[in-house]
Amino acid sequence: MLTDIMYVTIYVTDQDRALEFYTGGLGLEKRIDFSGPDGRFLTVGVPDSPVQILLWSHAAAAGQPGDVGRQGAPGPLILESDDLRKDFEILRRRGVTFEESEPVDYPFGVRIEAVDPDGNRVSLRQQRKP
Numbered sequence: 640m641l642t643d644i645m646y647v648t649i650y651v652t653d654q655d656r657a658l659e660f661y662t663g664g665l666g667l668e669k670r671i672d673f674s675g676p677d678g679r680f681l682t683v684g685v686p687d688s689p690v691q692i693l694l695w696s697h698a699a700a701a702g703q704p705g706d707v708g709r710q711g712a713p714g715p716l717i718l719e720s721d722d723l724r725k726d727f728e729i730l731r732r733r734g735v736t737f738e739e740s741e742p743v744d745y746p747f748g749v750r751i752e753a754v755d756p757d758g759n760r761v762s763l764r765q766q767r768k769p
Contacts, residue, residue: 644690646682649716650697651757654681657694660755664735665718667692685718692716714752714760723749723765730763 651657658681661667667683670691674680682691720726723742730753731737738752738760748767752760 646691646693647716648693648695649755649759651694651755651759652696652698653756654679654694654696656756657681658683660735661692661694664730664733665753665761666730666733714762716759717762717764720763720765723751723763726763727751 649657658669658672661683662669668686669682670684671680671682678696681694683694684691727737727742736754738754742749742751742763742765746767747764749765751763753763754760
């Protein structure tokens, strides 16, 4: 029986640059970093969360799929915040690039899309409290 999600993969062209964005920009923590027979295995994660994001070097797959221009399409990674507007200001001061000028209210809560150095969209969400 499957029990949990271990890793999700984000394809990047430069693992060091991606590591700086995800740790220095988004504030995630570095978890695993070792060289293996298939390349560098580098992961980051949200503090206190078991799920790890694998920053895998694969230039041909980096960035967005063909529907990148579609309005409202989420990124391959969705991170949750308990105060998105506050986090948005912190991340913007750290140099994170966003598609919108500020978070947007939706029926389900608040959202904004960040963009990593390879063009991967990172969706940031805050769920509406009942």
